[in-house]
Amino acid sequence: MERKRGFDVRVYEAVRRIPRGRVLTYGQVARRLGSPRAARAVGWALRRLPERLGRSVPWHRVVGSGGRLSTRAGPGVEIQRRLLLAEGIRFRAGSVDLTRHGAHS
DNA sequence: AGCCTGACTCAAA
C-alpha cells in the first residue's frame, strides 16, 4: 500500500540507484517513477531530504535539464559541484557534460 | 475541495 509520502521514498530509492560517475536530470528521475511530468515534485522531495539519508542518497547526481546545477539549491551548489568533480564528472561551460555522463533512458 | 509553494522544464521573446 502506498502512503502519503510514498513519492518521496520512491525518489530517494531511485536516486540511490544512480551509479557513481553518472548523473540524471530531475525529469529523468520523475520518468523512472512513472510520472514524466513530476520533475518539480522530485526537486521538492530532494529539498526535504533528511540529513540522515544524505549519506546513502547521492543527491548530488541529480541535475537540471541540460546538466545545469539548480541555483535554488543555495550554498549546497558548490558542495554538489565538488562532489561531482570528485567522481570524475566533466563540466562543459558550467554544466555537467550529459553527452558523457547523462543517462540514455 | 481550494489555494500556495517549489533543488523543474520547455517554448518564446
Place this chain on the structure above:
DNA sequence: CTTTGAGCCAGGC
C-alpha cells in the same frame, strides 16, 4: 545567452 510565462506534480494547510 538571459528573462518570462505557463504547464505539471505532490504535499501541506
